[in-house]
Amino acid sequence: EAGVAQSPRYKIIEKRQSVAFWCNPISGHATLYWYQQILGQGPKLLIQFQNNGVVDDSQLPKDRFSAERLKGVDSTLKIQPAKLEDSAVYLCASRMSAEAFFGQGTRLTVV
Amino acid sequence: QQQVKQSPQSLIVQKGGISIINCAYENTAFDYFPWYQQFPGKGPALLIAIRPDVSEKKEGRFTISFNKSAKQFSLHIMDSQPGDSATYFCAASSWGGSWGKLQFGAGTQVVVTP
Numbered sequence: 001e002a003g004v005a006q007s008p009r010y011k012i013i014e015k016r017q018s019v020a021f022w023c024n025p026i027s028g029h030a031t032l033y034w035y036q037q038i039l040g041q042g043p044k045l046l047i048q049f050q051n052n053g054v055v056d057d058s059q060l061p062k063d064r065f066s067a068e069r070l071k072g073v074d075s076t077l078k079i080q081p082a083k084l085e086d087s088a089v090y091l092c093a094s095r096m097s098a099e100a101f102f103g104q105g106t107r108l109t110v111v
Numbered sequence: 112q113q114q115v116k117q118s119p120q121s122l123i124v125q126k127g128g129i130s131i132i133n134c135a136y137e138n139t140a141f142d143y144f145p146w147y148q149q150f151p152g153k154g155p156a157l158l159i160a161i162r163p164d165v166s167e168k169k170e171g172r173f174t175i176s177f178n179k180s181a182k183q184f185s186l187h188i189m190d191s192q193p194g195d196s197a198t199y200f201c202a203a204s205s206w207g208g209s210w211g212k213l214q215f216g217a218g219t220q221v222v223v224t225p
Contacts, residue, residue: 004154031210042117042200042215043155050209091154095210098143102154 002026004103006092012109018080021106025073025094029101031055034067034077035091037105043091049075082110114138115203117216125224130188132219134201137182141203145213146175146186149198158199159186191223 005024013019025032030051035043046065048056051072060067064083069075079086089105116135124130136144142163147155161168161175161184168175174187188195201216 033212040218042217043213044215045212048212055209056212093154093213098160098204098210099145099157100204100210100213102147102156104152104154 004092004094004101006090006103006106008106009104010107010109012111013082015084015110016081018078019082019108020079021077021090021092021108023075023077023092023103025075025092026096026101029094029096030072031095031100032069032075033091033093033095033100034075035093037089037091039088046077046090079108082108084110086110114214115201115216117201117219119219120217121220121222123222123224124191126191126193128191128223130186130191130195130221130223132186132199132201132221133183134185134216135181135183136203136214138203138205138214139182140205140207141214142206143204143210144175144177144184145202145204146173147200147202147215149200149218155200188221191221193223193225196221196223 032049034046037043047067049069052069067077087110091105093100093102145160146158148158149155172189177184198218202213205211
């Protein structure tokens with residue numbers, strides 16, 4: 001069974017630039033999460049999708065972050081404009097039952 | 112508001128020793144408690160999980176102990192090996208017609224010395 005695919009693996013951008021991350025969840029998984037993991041901390045939820053609908057985006061900085069899940073499958077997370085404090089690993093996870101599976105993440109460095 | 116509190120922040124254990132990591136939660140609606148293992152440069156991987164209807168679950172060298180009344184659960188790593196050196200996260204989630212978010216603890220960095 002293929003896992004959760006994320007790209008790119010690494011991204012370096014200057015502050016105020018925009019960036020986009022892509023996630024392909026495990027086939028058939030209706031629930032998709034985007035988490036932000038700052039170095040030395042636990043993952044923090046940014047947004048949760050159930051199929052293509054948003055379930056929870058209460059911690060998403062909506063003035064600069066946006067996310068969509070096309071046709072309830074792939075998802076993209078965008079940051080525009082990026083700030084220095086957005087430097088982190090962005091993790092995508094998908095879930096069909098209790099067990100959630102994570103991708104390897106995208107490490108973003110904002111300089 | 113940190114809904115899942117994890118301790119210690121780090122620990123060092125000798126090969127063959129026991130590693131113990133503790134977590135406490137506030138939300139009584141949580142009904143699924145997984146532990147994730149994360150190596151540098153990798154995403155978290157599920158290690159073991161427990162539901163609140165049992166007090167203990169064991170898988171190989173890894174055991175979860177769960178105390179519903181105290182709202183606490185812990186991970187025990189028996190016969191620790193250098194390959195167990197990683198960061199461990201406890202988490203909690205609830206079912207409300209669909210699975211809610213995973214709330215993570217802050218993580219424990221475990222170093223197993225040879």
